[in-house]
Amino acid sequence: ITSSNSATAIVGTPFSFTVTTTGAPTPVITKSGTLPAGLTFTDNGNGTATIAGTAAAGSGGAYPLTITAANSVGGVTQILTLGVPEAPTITSPATATFSTGVAGSYTVTTTGYPAATITESGTLPSGLTFKDNGTGTATISGTPASGSAGTYPVTISATNSSGSTATLSLTITVNTGTAPTITSASTVYFTLNSAGAAAVTTTGS
Numbered sequence: 566i567t568s569s570n571s572a573t574a575i576v577g578t579p580f581s582f583t584v585t586t587t588g589a590p591t592p593v594i595t596k597s598g599t600l601p602a603g604l605t606f607t608d609n610g611n612g613t614a615t616i617a618g619t620a621a622a623g624s625g626g627a628y629p630l631t632i633t634a635a636n637s638v639g640g641v642t643q644i645l646t647l648g649v650p651e652a653p654t655i656t657s658p659a660t661a662t663f664s665t666g667v668a669g670s671y672t673v674t675t676t677g678y679p680a681a682t683i684t685e686s687g688t689l690p691s692g693l694t695f696k697d698n699g700t701g702t703a704t705i706s707g708t709p710a711s712g713s714a715g716t717y718p719v720t721i722s723a724t725n726s727s728g729s730t731a732t733l734s735l736t737i738t739v740n741t742g743t744a745p746t747i748t749s750a751s752t753v754y755f756t757l758n759s760a761g762a763a764a765v766t767t768t769g770s
Contacts, residue, residue: 566634566643574604575727576620576651584614584632584645592634601628601649616647625651625678625727652729653677653701655721659735663690663709664742664770670706675723675731677701687719690739705737714741745769 567585574580586592594614596606601624608614614632628647633640654676661671675681680701689695691710697703703721717737724730746768753763 566632566641569645570643571646571648572616573648573650573726574601574616574620576601576622576625576649579619580604581615581617582647584616584634586612586634588612588634588636588638590636592636592640595633595635596630597633598630599628600630600647601626620649620651623651625649649678650725650727651676651678652727653681653723653725653731655723655731655733657733659733660738661705661735662738662740663693664740665709665711665714666742668706668708670704671737673703673705673721673723673733675701677723677725677727677731679725681723681725681731684722685719686722688717689719690715690717690737693737709739709742714739740770743768743770 567587568583572582584594586594591612594608600606602621603624604616604618604620606614606616626649628649630645630647632643632645656676657672657674663669673683683697683703685695690713692713693705693707693709695705719735719737721733721735722730748768749764749766755761
């Protein structure tokens with residue numbers, strides 16, 4: 566088998582890969598292992614075979630295939646790794662809320678293959694930091710500083726080897742944190758053998 570042992574088929578893009586061989590008489594070529602939805606394998610009967618089609622949405626991943634070429638003299642196998650990149654999508658909410666003086670976090674989540682590299686552009690509130698976790702997720706976390714209350718529009722971008730980039734316009738809102746105060750009465754009354762209720766009320770953020 567003289568063709569490469571790896572190939573890449575991007576989801577949604579037409580793809581064709583030719584398996585080539587030498588030997589006499591002309592080998593019969595077979596494949597074992599699962600192809601992504603949308604791709605097919607064909608022995609062309611001339612010492613070559615073709616993997617072709619368009620990988621379907623949701624089929625991103627790595628597909629190890631065993632290619633076998635055999636004739637009356639003998640046979641040989643090759644492990645062909647078919648990589649199927651799929652464009653990323655950002656699935657986390659477009660809003661995040663924090664309070665000054667209170668630790669908090671927001672997680673960016675994505676789909677796609679391989680795991681997307683995630684970046685952030687725009688000014689974060691003082692006290693918050695951005696980290697790409699390297700797993701197709703990222704985290705904005707920290708404790709907003711006093712005086713940082715307000716609205717912060719930032720852009721989250723996710724890209725991978727599919728060549729596509731997904732973006733999310735994220736609005737971060739920082740509220741002014743205030744300590745709790747109990748505002749309900751310090752005395753309540755109930756009647757023996759009678760159902761009753763008393764509300765405990767508070768302020769604070």
